[in-house]
Every structure is written in structure tokens, then in C-alpha cells.
Amino acid sequence: MREAKTERTTKETDVSVQLCLDGGDVSISTGIGFFDHMLNAFAVHGGFGLTIRVKGDLEVDGHHTVEDTGIVLGQALEKALGDKSGIARFGSFFVPMDESLAFGAVDVSGRPFLRFQADFSQERCGEYDACLTEEFFRAFAMNAGITLHLRLEYGANAHHEIEAMFKAAAHALRLAVSEKKGLLSTKGVL
Numbered sequence: 001m002r003e004a005k006t007e008r009t010t011k012e013t014d015v016s017v018q019l020c021l022d023g024g025d026v027s028i029s030t031g032i033g034f035f036d037h038m039l040n041a042f043a044v045h046g047g048f049g050l051t052i053r054v055k056g057d058l059e060v061d062g063h064h065t066v067e068d069t070g071i072v073l074g075q076a077l078e079k080a081l082g083d084k085s086g087i088a089r090f091g092s093f094f095v096p097m098d099e100s101l102a103f104g105a106v107d108v109s110g111r112p113f114l115r116f117q118a119d120f121s122q123e124r125c126g127e128y129d130a131c132l133t134e135e136f137f138r139a140f141a142m143n144a145g146i147t148l149h150l151r152l153e154y155g156a157n158a159h160h161e162i163e164a165m166f167k168a169a170a171h172a173l174r175l176a177v178s179e180k181k182g183l184l185s186t187k188g189v190l
């Protein structure tokens with residue numbers, strides 16, 4: 001099983017993540033209902049086992065909680081992938097959600113990069129600020145060491161728009177980490 005446990009404690013947050021790329025139970029608790037909903041969708045659509053516990057400084061706002069969850073989840077992915085051999089490496093996917101459409105593309109490259117393009121229709125979903133979506137995915141991609149492109153094509157409802165982006169990222173990643181013989185690189189190393 002390709003799995004990893006990661007933890008991080010700062011004065012702002014206390015985050016623990018348990019990730020299994022080959023499936024398992026999903027249990028998410030960050031203190032932000034909408035963010036839990038997104039991470040749950042990410043795990044289920046990625047086919048991942050995922051436990052996340054976060055105690056963050058929500059009396060400030062959701063920023064540290066969301067960003068730090070991205071950091072620790074990214075570290076878990078990097079660790080779970082090991083030497084990155086035996087995976088498809090690339091994955092891309094479109095996800096429609098009612099009126100919204102999102103696209104995601106992943107290269108498990110060892111080269112951290114985020115390209116994020118989205119113009120959300122509303123600023124907030126419950127206690128979650130829509131702008132934190134980019135913060136989450138940047139922290140995730142940087143710490144996982146993956147190249148991640150996410151684009152919201154169009155939409156009218158921020159809940160659908162953000163959820164479509166999390167699901168597009170999950171499906172693209174599911175394809176990229178799917179097992180395949182050998183190491184797909186002209187360099188011979190990732």
C-alpha cells in the first residue's frame with residue numbers, strides 16, 4: 001500500500017494527515033464545514049484513503065487552516081509516492097457540476113508548479129473564502145512536488161465552481177498516480 005502520515009504544528013495550526021493512494025476510509029475534520037466537504041470530495045473522487053484532523057486559528061479566519069492543510073497533505077502525497085516509479089505520471093480531467101465546468105491536469109514531475117485560473121461567482125461558501133482555493137492548491141502542489149494546472153472554465157455558483165475544481169484535481173491525480181510499469185521519463189529519474 002502506498003501510504004504516508006504527516007503532521008505539522010505551528011502557533012497557528014495543528015494538522016495531521018494520513019493518506020493512502022490505494023483507497024481506504026475517509027474522515028475529515030478541519031473546523032470549516034465547506035472545506036471538509038471539498039476534502040471529502042477530493043478523497044472520494046481520487047480513490048484515496050484520507051484522514052485529516054486540523055485545529056486552526058479560525059478566530060482569525062480560515063486562511064492558515066486551509067493553507068496549512070494543503071502543506072501537510074502535499075507532504076503526505078510526496079511521501080506516499082516514494083521514488084515515483086510505477087505510475088502513469090500524467091493525468092487530466094474535466095468535471096462538470098451543473099452549470100460549472102472545471103479542468104485539471106497533473107504531472108507528478110518532482111517540479112512543483114501551480115497554474116490556477118478561476119473567477120468565482122461569489123466570495124464565500126459558508127465560513128470558507130473562495131480565494132482560499134488557490135492558496136490550498138498552491139501549498140499542496142509546492143509540497144507534493146507536482147505540476148498542477150487548474151482552470152475554471154465557467155460557472156455561476158461558487159459552491160459548484162470550487163467543488164468542480166477539487167473533483168477535477170482529484171480525478172487528474174487519480175490517473176497520474178495510477179500504477180504503470182517502469183518510470184516514464186527520458187531522464188530516467190523524477
Ligand SMILES: [Mn+2]
Pocket residue numbers: 037159163
Ligand atoms: Mn456540494
